[in-house]
Each structure stands twice: as C-alpha cells, then as structure tokens.
Amino acid sequence: MKLLLKSATIIDETSKFHHQKKDILIENGAITQIATSIKKPTGYKEIVLENLHVSQGWFDTSVCFGEPGFEERETIQNGLETAAKSGFTAVAVNPNTNPVTDSKAAIEFIKNKAAKTTTQLYPIGAFTKNSEGKDLAELFDMQNSGAIAFGDYNKSVSNANLLKIGLLYTQNFGGLVISFPQDNSIALEGLVNEEKNSTKYGLKGIPSLAEELQIARDLYILEYTGGKLHIPTISTKKAVKLVKEAKKKGLDVTCSVAAHHLILNDDEISSFDANTKVLPPLRTQKDTKALIKGVKEGVIDIITSDHNPIDIEHKKLEYEKAKFGTIGLESFFGAVNQVLDIDTIVKCLTTNPLKIFNIPIHSITVGNKANITLFNPKEEYVFNKDHISSTSKNSVFLDKKLKGKVYGVIANNKYEIN
Known part of the structure; x- marks a missing residue:
C-alpha cells in the first residue's frame, strides 16, 4: 500500500x-x-x-454484532466493513451473542472471524456465565485469549457481592470490569424515561433513580475493593455528578456516553417510533445539557455509538414489544459533531478509550x-x-x-x- x-x-x-x-x-x-x-x-x-x-483511528468501545447466533441482525464481516466506512479503525464488541461470549473458545472464535480486516475487533467478555448474573465467567482465561474487558451488555450486576468479588479478582491481572448502570428493581418493565412525556404518552417509565442508585452502589463497592470500573452509557445529570465526585476521591472509574444521549431527548417518543426505544432511555433536555458539559469537562471519558442492530421482526412492532437498541456507527460523527468541538470528539475516540482499554496509541508521526x-x-x-x-x-x-x-x-x- x-x-x-x-x-x-x-x-x-x-x-x-x-x-x-x-x-x-x-x-x-x-x-x-x-x-x-x-x-x-x-x-x-x-x-x-x-x-x-485526519486523526488517529477512532475506537468505539460499545458495538454489537449478531454473530454468532443473530446473523440476521449483523455479521462480523459486514459490521467491521460498516465500522471502517464510519471512521472506526477499532471496535470493542459486546458479548450479547448466542451463545454468549463467556469463554476462551468464544473469544477465540470472534477474533478468528475478524482476522485480516481493516478495522480491528477487540472482544468484551461476559462478566457472568451466560450473562445471567449468577456466577463469574472465565475472566482470566478470556483476557489471556484477547478479551479487553468484562461486562454483561445492558444487564446490570444485581448481586452486589458478585461485583465485589469480580473487582477484587480482576486486580490480579489488571482486568477492567464494566457495570451497566440500572437498578432493575426500580426500572421494572419501563420503556422510556419516567417524566412528563411518559405520562403524556401513556408509556411505562424508567426513573433516573434506577441509574443513579446503581452507580452510587457500584462506586461504594469500588471504593471498598479497589480495581478498575467502567460505567457505560450514562444518561442523567446526577450520574455525571456521581462520577465526578468519585474521580475526585481518586477512584479508578471511567464512563462513557452514547452519541444519541448527547443529541436527542425524550420528546422523540411522541412519534411512538420504536427506533427511539433505547437503553438507557432518552432523557430530558436538562440531562442532555449536563452530559455535554460532562464530556467537555472530562468527567465523561468516552463517546460511543452504542451500535445495536435489531432485525425488523423485533423492532417494527408496538412500542411495548419492540427490543431496545439503535444502530449508531454510520450516524456517529454527523451527530456528535453538532454539539462538540473536533478536539474533544477526537480525544474521546482515541487517547481516552485507548488508555482505558489498554490498547496501543498510534500518533500521527x-x-x-x-x-x-x-x-x-x-x-x-x-x-x-x-x-x-x-x-x-x-x-x-x-x-x-x-x-x-x-x-x-x-x-x-x-x-x-x-
């Protein structure tokens, strides 16, 4: 070349x-x-x-491809080609496949599928077996096979003791734990942000409290155990404040925000278009402004597409029945570039995530x-x-x-x- x-x-x-x-x-x-x-x-x-x-190649830290098991949503090959066209030279792929990516063999399968591609694939291993939240998965073996972090995609660790053990255990080999910020006992069967719009349109709500309680709990556990914790796709004003306070204490915590949470708010649900059904849900304009401020101040380390392809059979349904998720690779730059300066965007796609996930930095030199x-x-x-x-x-x-x-x-x- x-x-x-x-x-x-x-x-x-x-x-x-x-x-x-x-x-x-x-x-x-x-x-x-x-x-x-x-x-x-x-x-x-x-x-x-x-x-x-031009900048260093962008790294997206939260991408879903269907393969194996959900190839009708997306294959690894087409997903990586889409990522390249969208500006990403590396993606971290979530373990929400079938079977779940929770073993050395599963990590190796995904890595082999992505060999010799333009965009590099980095697997995230499941934190618990089959992402069921009951027993720790093979974390050490997966890291040795190429997993760069461990988390159950869009599933919180409801068992506080399991998170405690995981944070203690991963310190032995420098592992990074990802904990999705939602307390399901508060979120229940919610579909959208619990606010005036959820009431107005008659849709079950997920309160901001569900996110903030989980983050507060996780940060208390982190303070007790030590270790490295990453909180993905935060979406509320209070969440930004909680992470900011934890960083001031010196805790090794990082967080990301999804591009759509920086641009859109829960006014979008007026259309009843299931494409607006995402997790965490679209919040208020007040939250969106706080998230943008959090990125600019460096409290939020990473911006992700949170790319989650859902086939038409599971998305073009009544709002209650449709699955959560939006694709985000192709629209990513055109969206965040409306609300953030180029230097900030590039930093949140290159040096910040590369350091956090321990991936080599290739300066333009x-x-x-x-x-x-x-x-x-x-x-x-x-x-x-x-x-x-x-x-x-x-x-x-x-x-x-x-x-x-x-x-x-x-x-x-x-x-x-x-």
Whole structure:
C-alpha cells in the first residue's frame, strides 16, 4: 500500500503536527513522511478530498454484532466493513451473542472471524456465565485469549457481592470490569424515561433513580475493593455528578456516553417510533445539557455509538414489544459533531478509550503505524437509509440533519475510503 494524503489538517494532540495542514506519505502501513508539500512519487495513489481532516483511528468501545447466533441482525464481516466506512479503525464488541461470549473458545472464535480486516475487533467478555448474573465467567482465561474487558451488555450486576468479588479478582491481572448502570428493581418493565412525556404518552417509565442508585452502589463497592470500573452509557445529570465526585476521591472509574444521549431527548417518543426505544432511555433536555458539559469537562471519558442492530421482526412492532437498541456507527460523527468541538470528539475516540482499554496509541508521526481516520467536519446532510451499511436499519437518527462526513480509514496496511 502506497498512499499520499494531500492537504490534510491533522487533529492529534499527541503529534507535533496538531492543527497543522500537511501532506502525509504512507508506505506498507507506516507513515514515512509528513511535510507541507510532497510531490507524488511514482507508484503512489494520491488522495485529494475536500476539507480533509485526519486523526488517529477512532475506537468505539460499545458495538454489537449478531454473530454468532443473530446473523440476521449483523455479521462480523459486514459490521467491521460498516465500522471502517464510519471512521472506526477499532471496535470493542459486546458479548450479547448466542451463545454468549463467556469463554476462551468464544473469544477465540470472534477474533478468528475478524482476522485480516481493516478495522480491528477487540472482544468484551461476559462478566457472568451466560450473562445471567449468577456466577463469574472465565475472566482470566478470556483476557489471556484477547478479551479487553468484562461486562454483561445492558444487564446490570444485581448481586452486589458478585461485583465485589469480580473487582477484587480482576486486580490480579489488571482486568477492567464494566457495570451497566440500572437498578432493575426500580426500572421494572419501563420503556422510556419516567417524566412528563411518559405520562403524556401513556408509556411505562424508567426513573433516573434506577441509574443513579446503581452507580452510587457500584462506586461504594469500588471504593471498598479497589480495581478498575467502567460505567457505560450514562444518561442523567446526577450520574455525571456521581462520577465526578468519585474521580475526585481518586477512584479508578471511567464512563462513557452514547452519541444519541448527547443529541436527542425524550420528546422523540411522541412519534411512538420504536427506533427511539433505547437503553438507557432518552432523557430530558436538562440531562442532555449536563452530559455535554460532562464530556467537555472530562468527567465523561468516552463517546460511543452504542451500535445495536435489531432485525425488523423485533423492532417494527408496538412500542411495548419492540427490543431496545439503535444502530449508531454510520450516524456517529454527523451527530456528535453538532454539539462538540473536533478536539474533544477526537480525544474521546482515541487517547481516552485507548488508555482505558489498554490498547496501543498510534500518533500521527513519521515512523509510526498508519492508523488514521479521514473526515470532513463541515458537510451537512439529512441522514436516511441510503447512508446505512448495517444489515439492520433501526436508526434513531433517520431523517435527522447531521453535520460532518467520514471519508474512511487507513489501518492494518489497508484502506477503506468512501
């Protein structure tokens, strides 16, 4: 692979070329030259794109692919191709497959399926066997086979003692525990955020309290045990405050927010469109503002797509019967780019998650591996089904105005440019 990127504005706080417009020469998967102007050498492909910006390759820490077991929702191959087109050079894949990814063999199966792809797949192992919340899964064996963290996707650890044991045990090998923030004894059969809109539209509510109680409990346990805890997809103003206070205490806690929680609120449920049924539910405008502030202040470390493909048979139903979840890879950048500056977005997709999940950082520097996302932050468009590469089309952003186009990625000595 021999490429010349022309007039690329570099967004990379770890590079001396941060905020500079440069030409970048790439050969055999490595950056060989960065300069103001480079003449195209013989045999190189020149890439000239409007308002080209580049950063380190983006890493999405919460992605679901159906395979194995739910291939009708998404396969690993198509999922990784979609991720590449959406600007992601790496994704962490959740264990909500069938069978659940809760063993060494399951981790190895997924890794083998993703060999030699442009976008790197990092498996998340289940925290408990079959994600049932009863017994710890094979955490140490899974980490040795390539699992980068352990969590039961969208399922909280209701047994406080199990979380305590898990946090103590994973310290022996530096494991990262993911604990979904929802107390099910409060959430019960809720469908949407419990507020005036849930009452107005006659839909069962999930109170903010369900999230905040669980986070408070988990943080108390973390303070007692030590260890590393990651709280995914927080969605309330109080949740941001709880994490901020825990970090001030010096606890090793990190958290993420889903892109849709930064943009949309529970006014969306007025349509009764099941694509708006997500977990945690869309909250209030007050919560959305607090989440954006939390990202800007560095309380929230990571932004994720929380990409969760659901086939039409389980999504195009009455609101009560439809499954929770929205796809998010293709719409990710165009959504968050409306409410956050580029530097913050890139930091929440590169240096922050890579450090937390202990994955190598590839700065845009001569001699380094070329692991690069290409994008244009200015282009505006209305998101529709033509923009979707996923097998499932359940996007909460359908027919929404977005700002920012992804051109593609360069990674693993390959490139995918739209």
